[in-house]
Amino acid sequence: MASDTLTLATRAQIEAIAPTEPRWLLDRRIAALEESASLQLPMSKQTKIGEAAFVQADAPKLPQVTFEGAPQGVILMDLDQAVREHADLLQPYLLQVAERQNLLHAQHAALTKGGFFCYVPKDQELTEPVRATFHFPKDGYYTPHVLLVAGERSRCDLIVELVGVDGGAPAINGGVEVVVSDGAQVQYIEFQRLPGKAQGHWSRRAAVGRDGKLTWILNDVGARLQVADTRTELRGDGSDSRVFATFFGGRRQHFDFRHIAVHVGQHTTSDTEARGVLQGKARAVYNANTIIRPHATGTSGWQHEHTLMLSETARADLVPELEIDEWDVKAGHAASAGPVDPMQLYFMMARGISEIEARRLIVFGFLSSLLDSIPLESVREQIAQIFHEKVEA
């Protein structure tokens, strides 16, 4: 789609969103707006991103966010409140964590509205997960933002849920920024359970400091169209990133996911593991890219993507990529997409298990090695339960 038919963000829109915002934030929005002139929509051969509802920059509405479990010392609050009360903590990072690569990133930054800020002070180790849930109303355009800053040597698990209302059709262009300071350990867990007509673009960017560790645990089962990219920059030496991505699409759902690990520091490690299940006429496009920058010696980057097809009409495109500019590295990928083995179904049914229950067991088995790697039992169980419910006869 040619950009002249897109409704781009305007300065008037920005000023309408944020009449009372501090100058530094307004300047960042304007900078993003200016960048958008030279940026394109994300490229995808298989996804008509230009026709998605979230591309058109309407006046954004405010989604509700509810919080749970922030202990003493941790800041967990609406983003606009945090901008007023904790500007010193946000200002170094907000809309700054990683370079914007496409028009949707820029549009999100220019028009962002709502969302939350989570801050874990240095050396504080959280023993229980912190939770935040986005509730998207029936319709409208939303541009929420999440900023998680984990101080040096802190530990934190954040569980974010994206939910809507039955029959809802929100259009979302959201963004997540995660800052893992030196020596910090963060698990960012997300459950995307948007209603069946929702369309979302969700961009996650993270910077990991020296010896920091970031684990993304991502579960996508909702939305008619969900486009998401996750970019982790391993900037500090010895930093580590893991991705455990699961998705389950049915009917005519369309997913387009991209996971990017950028190795900048030396002795950095990344491992991306994705397991997807598709049924009906669902379609998934899954890209993984491991980028190893010059001088990032002693690094290793791995990708494993597997998709199980429960119907003949589902389709998966898996595109693993490696971009390596350094010799002293270890990197590789494995990808597969395949149907359920009819002999497995027959065998289980011959033991009295119904076909749908047999499919559920096969799906559970398909996920199990990934689930076994997730250290949080409640998250494992939630993913297993979501998949169990999603299997259709």
Place this chain on the structure above:
Amino acid sequence: MARPVLDIRGFRVGIEGREIVKGLDLTVRGGEVHAIMGPNGTGKSTFASALMGHPAYEVLSGTVTLDGRDVLEMAVDERARAGLFLAMQYPAEISGVSNANFLRTALNARREENDPVPVLKFHKELKEKMAGLSIDPTFAERYVNEGFSGGEKKRNEILQMAVLQPRIAILDEIDSGLDIDAVKVVAQGVNDMLSENFGVLIITHYQRILNYIHPTNVHVMMQGRIVRSSGPELAEQLEARGYDWLRQELGIEEPLPQEA
């Protein structure tokens, strides 16, 4: 519950347009052990698979009833829940699903949704049954048949039978590839279940297993039909003399060397 009866009449089965089982009559009742013997490629395994409802096979005609209920009308899982069990020659592997989880799901499929088998009771009984079959306790948590040796797969089939307590079990070459000790263990597992409420149909190539599971009836299958039925002495005759004398006696031409 009344004694089980599996009744097979005029059963004809084909695959890809080729008729393999060409009209077969057989009745198996609780307390009986029937052995179907015969050379390779005579349709024994096709017969067993078609009884269970294997999707590759097409039933061309005939009737099969279990306790008076029409088996051929039932889906594979309904046949199993009605009390039919097939120990398979080549059971599937199910990655990521433990034996215990699989068996518990299969047991719960036979119960009301709101009345699942109590977990602790299940594990206790599973442990006992595994011990009875000389199966290592780690078996319960291994993924179904994944990485199992041939012998382990066969024992696992018998373990499933012991846990699921079918009314009629069909053992399709349960003895093939087993050493003599394993044959004894498998036979013990079957013998422990024998009662008026349980009937067995053993499909085998060799007489050996019949030294440990004593058949009440022995049938010989050739070219898609049962050509002779008798008592246990028939198995001994076949062991001693092979099949050729029977072919000659019946005027059967050499079969095509083809595995069904």
